[in-house]
Every structure is written in structure tokens, then in C-alpha cells.
Amino acid sequence: MPKHYCGPLGLIMIAAVCSPAPAAAPPEGAVRVATYNISFYRDAAGELETELRGGASSQAKQIAEVIQRVRPDLLLLNEIDYTADGAVVDLFRQRYLRQPQNGQQPIDYPHTYTAPVNTGVPTPFDLDRDGRTGGPADCQGFGRYPGQYGMAVLSRLPIDREHARTFQQLLWRDLPGAKLPADPTSGEPYYSGEELARLRLSSKSHWDVPVTLPGGGRLHLLCSHPTPPAFDGPEDRNGCRNHDEIRLIADYLTPGRSGYVVDDNGRxxxxxxxxxxxxxxxLNADPHDAGGKELGAIQQLLEHPRVNATRPPTSRGAVLASQAHPDLNRDQHGPAAEDTANFSGDDFNNLRVDYALPSRDLVVVGGGVFWPPPGEPGAAAINATDHRLVWIDVRTNKDD
Structure with missing residues (x-):
């Protein structure tokens, strides 16, 4: 956090979701679904595109190697620059993923989805109360330029773009019972009415991206990247926003609680x-070790009746990484094997913040966190980002 499946299918079958590195191929008939925060941004707009265009980005090569080792069919990338023409995503696909990295087989994603995000979109307000406007924390979502920390879906399966939904423009105040921050001294609202009339809920965006499964069914990828519950003051504005960004996902899954949800096309x-x-x-929320008021945010999903969260993906590498920094991780309450991010470089404990949470009517037949121990294949490549790729293998039980 310091950095920033189409009807009821009946019985659920679940296998262990701890996997060694490199990732074994998914079982016959399964679809591998993954999420990966790749920390793929630069200090100014255009810099990343220029770097990728040269074809020699060491970070891009390492990220591509990890993806080539795990080989997801469906992949959400967090923290990749959004550009209206999709140039950054296309360059990464063509010049890195389609090229062998460190002896791995190339991988092709013929289908992609990306859309605008709120990071770097300016507002006229001093949202962080530092006495100035125009800073990255004064934008709709923290960002030094529009599109920083964006998102992209890479898919080997067809994307139903006509029915994709985005929720970039939904206002925070329109969430019923929103956890809006207050000044802890006066008790007055932190944000003015004028600010709330323009302040959006999503720090990046929330997406519903449907893909067509091999058997013809539809799987919805519910994608987001809530703000970290940190980098604020005693008002806990980012902690409150993180909670409500996750609540939007939970409400979207809950008939009777999603009537207020309006997408960017008015649906x-x-x-x-x-x-x-x-x-x-x-999702920037750990179920055990985040601390502060934001505790409980991720439970809105982990305890949701439509979500199967019974077997968290794990890795051996996460345990070893935690042990390597006992000064930072000795007080953790959650299992180190479930961690998905190594924040020791920021003098912060490792956390579980990256999620692939399936619906209860999917069959989960495998999964894991790509975090190989030192010396094992892929161990050097994971250092391209402080997050680790998390995947699950799912299928419908009609093939049983």
C-alpha cells in the first residue's frame, strides 16, 4: 500500500490454491484468471510510452516474464498508464509479451479493454488542505498526470465490449450512508458541499468487463483499484474512501442494495x-494487518454471500519474505503465506492486498500467488514491482 461465471451452476468444487513456481498449467477445461499490480508508471505523461517504444525496458521484460510463466487467460493489470489510443497497452503486448523473455514462451492477448480513470484528473479544490490547488492529491484520484495508475484487461477470450460497464463518474456522496470523512476536532464534514458535488467515488475506476467463456457462457470481471487507506490525516479521508470503494463492489453484487448504482452511460x-x-x-485492504479505521473494508467482500473466499491463494515465497524482515512483520496477525505484496522496501509490513475472488457458483480448481523463493525460476523477475501476480483457475461444473 505504500505505492501507490450465466445461471446457477450448483455444487462447488474447490482444490488447494497454493501453487509452486513456476505455475503449472491449469487443469483441462479451466480458465486462469489473474490480477497483477505492475507499478508501470513514470513521473510524467508520455515517458512510459517512449520507454516501451524502444523495446528495451528492463521492467517491462521482467513483468512480461512473470506473465509468460503464469500464462493467465484473463488478466487485470493495475498501475499501467491509460492513454486514449491504447498505445502503452499495445506496445507492452507487441514488444514484450509477444517476445520471449528469459527463455519463456511468448503469449498473445488478442483482446484488450481499457477506459479512462480518475487519477490525475484535476479539480479546482484543495482536497488535501495543504494551502494549494493543482497538486496530485487535489485530483479526482491521486495522480501527477491524467491516466497515471490506470488499468487494463488483457484477454485470450472474446470481450463483450457492448455490455461492459464503467463507473468512473459515480459521485461519492451518492453512495447511501457513505463513510464521508469528518474533521476529528470539530466533527464537521471534511469536504464541503461544493466539493462533494464533484468528488467521484472511484480513485481510478470500477469496471464490469464481460468475457465469453469457451463453452459460450459469460464471466464478469469486476475490476478496480481503490485508494490506499493511508497518506492522509486524522480525518482518514483515504481510509474512508477505500472502505466505500470496496463497498461499491459489494453493493453491485447485492440485489436490493444496488439501485443507486449508475454507470457512465446512465444505466x-x-x-x-x-x-x-x-x-x-x-484492493489495498488486508483482512488482518492494515490497522486503523479501514479494518473491515475487505470483509465486505470476503464475507459476502455471493463470494467464495474460503481458500486464499498462497505462496512459499511470501513466507520467506516475511521471515527476511522480522522487524517489520513479527506483529502480523494474518498468515504470511497469503501476502501478495512486499512492502519492506518502504519499511512497511507485507500485506495481502491483491485479490481474485470468484463467485460461489464457479468451480475453483487451482490458483496461487507467483512468489518464487530466491533462486527458483522467476525469482528475479518479481522484483519489477512490489506486488505479486495472483491467479485462480476456474470452470463451470457443467463439464464435470
């Missing part, structure tokens, strides 16, 4: 009760 309502889905993203 109202949530996900149909019989839809298959996987919640994906760096």
Missing part, C-alpha cells in the same frame, strides 16, 4: 443474481 442497477464473476484488483 442503473447491479450485477444480475445469476451472473458468474471474479472480483479482481489491488
Amino acid at each position: 442503473r442497477g447491479g450485477l444480475p443474481a445469476d451472473a458468474l464473476f471474479v472480483v479482481l484488483g489491488d
Whole structure:
């Protein structure tokens, strides 16, 4: 955090979701779904595109190697620059993923989805109360330029773009019972009415991206990247926002609680009760070790009746990484094997913040966190980012 499946399918079958590195191929008939925060941004707009265009980005090569080792069919990337023409995503696909990295087989994603995000979108307000306007913390979502920390879906399966939904423009105040921050001294609202009339809920965006499964069914990828519950003051404005960004996902899954949800095309309502889905993203919320008021944010999903959160993906590498920094991780309450991010470089404990949460009517047949121990294949490549790729293998039980 310091950095920033189409009807009821019946019985659930679950296998262990701890996997060694490199990732074994998914079982016959399964679809591999993954999320990966790749920390793929630079200090100014255009710099990343220029770097990728040269074809020699060491970070891009390492990220591509990890993806080539795990080989997801469906992949959400967090923290990749958004550009209206999709140039950054296309360059990464063509010049890195389609090229062998460190002896790995190339991988092709013929289908992609990306859309505008709120990071770096300016507002006229001094949202962080530092006495100035125009800073990255004064934008709709923290960012030094529009599109920083964006998102992209890479898919080997067809994307139903016509029915994709985005929720970039939904206002925070329109969430019923929103956890809006207050000044802890006066008790007055932190944000003015004028600010709340323009302040959006999503720090990046929330997406519902449907893909067509090999058998013809539809799987909804529910993608987001809530703000870290940190880098604020005693008002806990980012902690409150993180909680409510996650609540939007939970409400979207809940008939009777999603009537307020309106997408960017004006369509109202949530996900149909019989839809298959996987919640994906760096949700910036640990169920045990985040601390502060934000505790409980991720439980809105982990305890949701439509979500199967019974077997968290794990890795051996996460345990070893935790042990390597006992000064930072000795007081953790959650299992180190479930961690998905190594924040020791920021003098912060490792956390579980990246999620691939399937609906209960999917069959989960495998999964893991790509975090190989030192010396094992892929161990050097994971250092391209402080997050680790998280995946699950799912299928519908009609193939049983």
C-alpha cells in the first residue's frame, strides 16, 4: 500500500490454491484468471510510452516474464498508464509479451479493454488542505498526470465490449450512508458541499468487463483499484474512501442494495443474481494487518454471500519474505503465506492486498500467488514491482 461465471451452476468444487513456481498449467477445461499490480508508471505523461517504444525496458521484460510463466487467460493489470489510443497497452503486448523473455514462451492477448480513470484528473479544490490547488492529491484520484495508475484487461477470450460497464463518474456522496470523512476536532464534514458535488467515488475506476467463456457462457470481471487507506490525516479521508470503494463492489453484487448504482452511460442497477464473476484488483485492504479505521473494508467482500473466499491463494515465497524482515512483520496477525505484496522496501509490513475472488457458483480448481523463493525460476523477475501476480483457475461444473 505504500505505492501507490450465466445461471446457477450448483455444487462447488474447490482444490488447494497454493501453487509452486513456476505455475503449472491449469487443469483441462479451466480458465486462469489473474490480477497483477505492475507499478508501470513514470513521473510524467508520455515517458512510459517512449520507454516501451524502444523495446528495451528492463521492467517491462521482467513483468512480461512473470506473465509468460503464469500464462493467465484473463488478466487485470493495475498501475499501467491509460492513454486514449491504447498505445502503452499495445506496445507492452507487441514488444514484450509477444517476445520471449528469459527463455519463456511468448503469449498473445488478442483482446484488450481499457477506459479512462480518475487519477490525475484535476479539480479546482484543495482536497488535501495543504494551502494549494493543482497538486496530485487535489485530483479526482491521486495522480501527477491524467491516466497515471490506470488499468487494463488483457484477454485470450472474446470481450463483450457492448455490455461492459464503467463507473468512473459515480459521485461519492451518492453512495447511501457513505463513510464521508469528518474533521476529528470539530466533527464537521471534511469536504464541503461544493466539493462533494464533484468528488467521484472511484480513485481510478470500477469496471464490469464481460468475457465469453469457451463453452459460450459469460464471466464478469469486476475490476478496480481503490485508494490506499493511508497518506492522509486524522480525518482518514483515504481510509474512508477505500472502505466505500470496496463497498461499491459489494453493493453491485447485492440485489436490493444496488439501485443507486449508475454507470457512465446512465444505466442503473447491479450485477444480475445469476451472473458468474471474479472480483479482481489491488484492493489495498488486508483482512488482518492494515490497522486503523479501514479494518473491515475487505470483509465486505470476503464475507459476502455471493463470494467464495474460503481458500486464499498462497505462496512459499511470501513466507520467506516475511521471515527476511522480522522487524517489520513479527506483529502480523494474518498468515504470511497469503501476502501478495512486499512492502519492506518502504519499511512497511507485507500485506495481502491483491485479490481474485470468484463467485460461489464457479468451480475453483487451482490458483496461487507467483512468489518464487530466491533462486527458483522467476525469482528475479518479481522484483519489477512490489506486488505479486495472483491467479485462480476456474470452470463451470457443467463439464464435470
